[in-house]
Amino acid sequence: MVIHRSFGDKIFDSFNYVFLTLLMVITLYPFLYVVFASFSSAEMLATTRGILYKPLGFSLEAYKSVFDNPMILIGYKNTAFYVIVGTFYNIIMTSLGAFVLSRKNFYWKKYIMAMVIFTMFFGGGLIPSFLLVKGLGMYNTVWALIIPGAISTFNLIIMKTAFEAIPLSLEESAKIDGANDILILFKIILPLSMPTIAVMVLYYGVGHWNAWFGALIYLRNKELYPLQLVLREILISNSMNDMLQNSDTDKMFLGETIKHATIIVATLPILMIYPFLQKYFVKGVMIGALKG
Amino acid sequence: MDASLNKNVNYSTKKKKKSLGETIKADYKQNKFVILMALPVVIWYIVFHYAPLYGITIAFKNYSPMKGIMGSSWVGIKFFKEFFNSYYAWRVIRNTFVINIYQLVCGFPAPIILAVLLNEIKNNRFKKTVQTLTYLPHFISLVVICGMLVDFSSKDGLFNTVLATFGWNPTNLLLKPEYFRGLYVGSGIWQGIGWGSIIYLAALSGIDTEQYEAATIDGANRWKQFVNVTLPGIAPTIVILLIMQIGRLMSEGADKIILLYNANTYETADIISSFVYRKGLVDSNFSYSTAVGLFNSVVNMTLLITANKISRKVNETSLW
Amino acid sequence: MKRIPVLFLATALCLNMFVGCSKSPGAAKTDATKEGTKSEALVLPLKESVKLTYWTAFSSTILKSMDDTELYKELQKKTGMDIEFIHPPEGQSKEQLNLIIASREIPDIIEGGLTEYSGGPTKAYEDGIIAELTDLQKKYAPNISDVYSKYPDILTELQTEQGYILQVPHIRGDAKLLTSRGPEMRNDWLTELGLKSPETLDDWYTVLKTFKEKKGAVAPITGILSDLKKEDFVGAWNTKNDFYAIKGKVNYGPITPEFKNYMTTISKWYKEGLIDSEMPTNNAKMVDSRITNNQSGVLLCGYAGSTIGRFMGLMAKKDPKFDLLGVQYPVQKKGDIPFYVHVDPVVNINKAGAALISATSKHQKEAMAFLDYGWSKEGHMIFNFGIEGVSYKMENNFPKYTEVITKDPDGKPFATIGYKYMRSLYNGPFVQDPRYLEQYWDIKQETDSYNVWSKYQKNWIEANTKMYGTLTTEENSKYASIMSEVNTYKDEMYLKWLMGQQPLDNYDAYVAQLKKMGIDDAIKLKQDAYDRFMKKFPSAAKPKAFNVNDYYTK
Numbered sequence A: 001m002v003i004h005r006s007f008g009d010k011i012f013d014s015f016n017y018v019f020l021t022l023l024m025v026i027t028l029y030p031f032l033y034v035v036f037a038s039f040s041s042a043e044m045l046a047t048t049r050g051i052l053y054k055p056l057g058f059s060l061e062a063y064k065s066v067f068d069n070p071m072i073l074i075g076y077k078n079t080a081f082y083v084i085v086g087t088f089y090n091i092i093m094t095s096l097g098a099f100v101l102s103r104k105n106f107y108w109k110k111y112i113m114a115m116v117i118f119t120m121f122f123g124g125g126l127i128p129s130f131l132l133v134k135g136l137g138m139y140n141t142v143w144a145l146i147i148p149g150a151i152s153t154f155n156l157i158i159m160k161t162a163f164e165a166i167p168l169s170l171e172e173s174a175k176i177d178g179a180n181d182i183l184i185l186f187k188i189i190l191p192l193s194m195p196t197i198a199v200m201v202l203y204y205g206v207g208h209w210n211a212w213f214g215a216l217i218y219l220r221n222k223e224l225y226p227l228q229l230v231l232r233e234i235l236i237s238n239s240m241n242d243m244l245q246n247s248d249t250d251k252m253f254l255g256e257t258i259k260h261a262t263i264i265v266a267t268l269p270i271l272m273i274y275p276f277l278q279k280y281f282v283k284g285v286m287i288g289a290l291k292g
Numbered sequence B: 001m002d003a004s005l006n007k008n009v010n011y012s013t014k015k016k017k018k019s020l021g022e023t024i025k026a027d028y029k030q031n032k033f034v035i036l037m038a039l040p041v042v043i044w045y046i047v048f049h050y051a052p053l054y055g056i057t058i059a060f061k062n063y064s065p066m067k068g069i070m071g072s073s074w075v076g077i078k079f080f081k082e083f084f085n086s087y088y089a090w091r092v093i094r095n096t097f098v099i100n101i102y103q104l105v106c107g108f109p110a111p112i113i114l115a116v117l118l119n120e121i122k123n124n125r126f127k128k129t130v131q132t133l134t135y136l137p138h139f140i141s142l143v144v145i146c147g148m149l150v151d152f153s154s155k156d157g158l159f160n161t162v163l164a165t166f167g168w169n170p171t172n173l174l175l176k177p178e179y180f181r182g183l184y185v186g187s188g189i190w191q192g193i194g195w196g197s198i199i200y201l202a203a204l205s206g207i208d209t210e211q212y213e214a215a216t217i218d219g220a221n222r223w224k225q226f227v228n229v230t231l232p233g234i235a236p237t238i239v240i241l242l243i244m245q246i247g248r249l250m251s252e253g254a255d256k257i258i259l260l261y262n263a264n265t266y267e268t269a270d271i272i273s274s275f276v277y278r279k280g281l282v283d284s285n286f287s288y289s290t291a292v293g294l295f296n297s298v299v300n301m302t303l304l305i306t307a308n309k310i311s312r313k314v315n316e317t318s319l320w
Numbered sequence C: 001m002k003r004i005p006v007l008f009l010a011t012a013l014c015l016n017m018f019v020g021c022s023k024s025p026g027a028a029k030t031d032a033t034k035e036g037t038k039s040e041a042l043v044l045p046l047k048e049s050v051k052l053t054y055w056t057a058f059s060s061t062i063l064k065s066m067d068d069t070e071l072y073k074e075l076q077k078k079t080g081m082d083i084e085f086i087h088p089p090e091g092q093s094k095e096q097l098n099l100i101i102a103s104r105e106i107p108d109i110i111e112g113g114l115t116e117y118s119g120g121p122t123k124a125y126e127d128g129i130i131a132e133l134t135d136l137q138k139k140y141a142p143n144i145s146d147v148y149s150k151y152p153d154i155l156t157e158l159q160t161e162q163g164y165i166l167q168v169p170h171i172r173g174d175a176k177l178l179t180s181r182g183p184e185m186r187n188d189w190l191t192e193l194g195l196k197s198p199e200t201l202d203d204w205y206t207v208l209k210t211f212k213e214k215k216g217a218v219a220p221i222t223g224i225l226s227d228l229k230k231e232d233f234v235g236a237w238n239t240k241n242d243f244y245a246i247k248g249k250v251n252y253g254p255i256t257p258e259f260k261n262y263m264t265t266i267s268k269w270y271k272e273g274l275i276d277s278e279m280p281t282n283n284a285k286m287v288d289s290r291i292t293n294n295q296s297g298v299l300l301c302g303y304a305g306s307t308i309g310r311f312m313g314l315m316a317k318k319d320p321k322f323d324l325l326g327v328q329y330p331v332q333k334k335g336d337i338p339f340y341v342h343v344d345p346v347v348n349i350n351k352a353g354a355a356l357i358s359a360t361s362k363h364q365k366e367a368m369a370f371l372d373y374g375w376s377k378e379g380h381m382i383f384n385f386g387i388e389g390v391s392y393k394m395e396n397n398f399p400k401y402t403e404v405i406t407k408d409p410d411g412k413p414f415a416t417i418g419y420k421y422m423r424s425l426y427n428g429p430f431v432q433d434p435r436y437l438e439q440y441w442d443i444k445q446e447t448d449s450y451n452v453w454s455k456y457q458k459n460w461i462e463a464n465t466k467m468y469g470t471l472t473t474e475e476n477s478k479y480a481s482i483m484s485e486v487n488t489y490k491d492e493m494y495l496k497w498l499m500g501q502q503p504l505d506n507y508d509a510y511v512a513q514l515k516k517m518g519i520d521d522a523i524k525l526k527q528d529a530y531d532r533f534m535k536k537f538p539s540a541a542k543p544k545a546f547n548v549n550d551y552y553t554k
Helices: A007-038 A043-047 A063-066 A071-103 A111-122 A127-136 A151-164 A169-178 A181-192 A196-209 A213-219 A225-244 A254-281 A286-292 B003-013 B020-030 B032-060 B078-085 B089-108 B111-121 B124-134 B143-153 B158-164 B177-204 B210-218 B222-246 B254-260 B263-269 B273-283 B286-314 C005-023 C071-078 C093-102 C120-126 C134-140 C140-149 C153-158 C185-194 C201-215 C226-228 C231-235 C257-271 C283-292 C304-318 C365-372 C375-384 C414-423 C434-440 C446-462 C471-497 C504-516 C521-537
Strands: C050-055 C081-086 C108-110 C170-171 C180-185 C243-244 C250-252 C298-303 C324-326 C355-357 C393-394 C399-401
Touching: A007 A043, A007 B124, A007 B143, A007 B177, A043 C283, A043 C304, A063 A254, A063 C140, A071 A111, A071 A151, A071 A196, A071 B032, A111 A151, A111 B032, A111 B286, A127 A213, A127 B032, A127 C093, A151 A196, A151 B222, A169 A181, A181 A196, A181 B032, A181 C298, A196 A225, A196 B177, A196 B210, A196 C005, A213 A225, A213 C120, A225 A254, A225 B273, A225 C153, A225 C257, A254 B124, A254 C504, B003 C226, B032 B286, B032 C257, B078 B089, B078 B286, B089 B111, B089 B177, B089 B222, B089 B263, B089 B273, B111 B124, B111 B222, B111 B263, B111 C071, B124 B177, B143 B158, B143 B177, B143 B254, B143 C283, B177 B222, B177 B263, B177 C521, B210 B222, B210 C093, B210 C134, B222 B286, B263 C414, B263 C471, B273 B286, B273 C471, C050 C250, C071 C081, C071 C365, C081 C365, C108 C365, C134 C140, C140 C153, C140 C365, C153 C243, C153 C393, C180 C231, C180 C250, C180 C304, C185 C201, C201 C257, C201 C298, C226 C231, C226 C298, C226 C355, C231 C298, C243 C521, C250 C521, C257 C471, C257 C504, C298 C304, C298 C324, C304 C324, C304 C446, C324 C446, C355 C365, C375 C434, C399 C434, C446 C504, C471 C521, C504 C521
Parallel strands: C050 C081, C050 C108
Antiparallel strands: C108 C355, C180 C298, C180 C324, C243 C250, C393 C399
């Protein structure tokens, strides 16, 4: 199929490219800054302000401080567990909920929806939740970071919207063929909602990756700490050290560079995962393929 | 003929009123599996959201950790009164609202526009690159972003240097109440536009390519295709997210505000949560902050319900 | 994975009901003057080990827990007790503590004075969380009791108004440990420009102008905004940005005429560019950058250790002439005694370092004995200097740190390695010995600055302008409401005046507004608390300096 590109089209395209490039440069800058800062010498960073075009006096001190810490591998290992198991559990629970709420003739739908929406606004707060987790025997176990966070109502609603967009005809022809609701969910709805599922994997996954508050409240055993909590501790203990340091130039002002190194250490794995999920965001992959 | 379709016809033509029991029984027959699938979800909500709900009563009690929530004494709306009677109550409520409206008007469309523009790019490698790089700032911690912002806004910082070439008189931007909202919302867009566009990109990729082909055959140009195929395709996503954003109009975290504001910008920058935070520094009162939070929630819920009602009337998309 | 919801709803509710229904213990007061309680001191080390849970902050880049420190390994050995440490993650100890209390598992020993508990230690005691220590001390803490008997002034600062002793405090044992903060200036610039170390505000004005004109200092005075409001500087106008007492009468600085004079001067200085124009938005990094790039010459609020030590070390290579030195707190006229001198309290309670014992602990005796050990002659040395023969050696009766501390083979600095062996650099429930400081401060400027700042230490102590007394929970609630509004308005006006956006003519309107907000009520609350305190502890009206550490060296 030949698409005729008008002159107007070409102008728009050029502007688009320019604009997006500009946007990319601007939004990329914070990340670049952090990368440069993390490889900078601590003293030079402490005395410079403004834009960084490259690392100031190359130094690996910050990264050394982070990786020297015995807790760091534990942090990675734990977070990998929380992300994989947690996200899997999230997707299952959220899909079930979204499916149920997207059924057209379900008597209880209204009530469940109201129940769900209500929780978006009202919650008991930290103390009852804490007591609950303790009461259920989940305190100081990995499950405290997985089960209480099973469903994000925000994500649930997004998924529900995506499920509702799937043409009823597909569902009905499946029902004619004798499929029950469970099969419909797994064989029709989920495959057709892959872009949304990919987004959910990203949202939940990143959520687990970045999580630290739940761990802080529910975990006492440091061996279960997720990466972010470990990094926080590294950062804070180094900053405190900065306060007390006395005429020992090598280790001074490290707090600043470590702050940036921890961000990179935490973000790098995400950067590597994203390209895998990106292919789900490519235009119009699924519906046409399935229909054909 | 398909049994379920039959049932539907049954219900819509029979005019007699069914008893509740009959409706439920009939629904069960039709939706057996649906109910089964709903069970774990409902149980989860009850256990983890409804069981702890009694914690709300903290807002109406004089909470003491040792007495526990049940043992603390009732004080009714004392803390609500305290909040509303404070000199700055209306100012912080107004600021919370206004900043959120700014974010709604400027911040909400931004990721949508990015997603749509990206969608128009034919070069896949460029598209993927932009996609991958623009979401990165989302992962930079707020402390670092605000540190940059403070640096850029200072008298000899980046913003002033650039503006000076247009004849601007350099001045510390964060000291001016009139610029605070712009900086606050603008930096939010800077940090979040890429990440926020992901959901819209997913929605865009869910649009049936056949529709575009059909439109081209009908002779529609790019703009017409955008209006008639693309927009309707992502409209449900936009509407849902918009409604949920409206349901957050009274909330705003204090973290970023505290990192950026100062006494000179309290006028526009001090919001409910930062005000409550400062009060908490003098006397940490769980009940007080819970009460204020409850007030926020009630307003938010009202807004959401209203937005949803309006949306339902105007188009078919709504939360329920 | 899914369990019956009803059961757990019930469990969750029951748990909290139970919590609510149990009677709160500890409300009964113990008679602080009970006669006839002999010391029944436990013999240490205990024959049968006892396990104590110990809540404290911990922050180290080389160790995971305080349990890993040589210090506590030694202490556990000497006392025969097994300590299980609970370390809250940094910066979140308040939430953690509230949760721990809500779940009823109160650690045997809690360090930190319970500052984060709403209402402080007194309320914590009344709520039945911590124990009252008078009796425990008499029976099981012979060392602590002895020190208190020789230095009864400690009790003035330690006892609550009701006569409770609730904490084992951190004691700053010597005058040298009390003063560590004050204004600092570029001494090399002063010498180069032929200026003497300034004393009066006029001296300061000259120095600042000269720094600006001759050294091109864009921001002669720099710092974060709160530095400008610190009493080290504001004291030059004989007032404070807070409450203070003159001869028993409580004043609130920001409504006094002296405060207006202060505002007039600094807004003038700001206008003339003598104060960093970015000060209201400065953060620590920007301040560092100002100093190291020679854009500033004065720090209003510098510390001997962390400011001088840091900068001198940093600039040693870049600019060997760089010299930062403390100058006197500014005064109005030459020869005046500064209104304010930085003097940390001898008795450090309500902050990190003070220890409390749980009211529900089954091992209160042992907990008391454990804490008491730190006050014995032996324990004192361990806490301050570590293990003899390993981290320090006695030379001419002086505990000198060994190379394990001063020259770590991995190049780890004093403070980092020190944490493994002692707590003298930080706070803790023991008496802090000045002899650690003499070795920690290895840059001459640090000691010199201390000498300048501490010149009028005794005068300040005797002038007795500090605030005493604590508010009851109800009073505090009212106070907090008033002050949160007062502070907001006051801070706003402060900046508007500083930056010249408002004329100081409307100072009176500002005072009137503060009165409308209830500042007079707040002052009265503070005054009542002050008077109550003075009635109970009349010796507080005539304080004098005392060095508790002499107990260990004489």
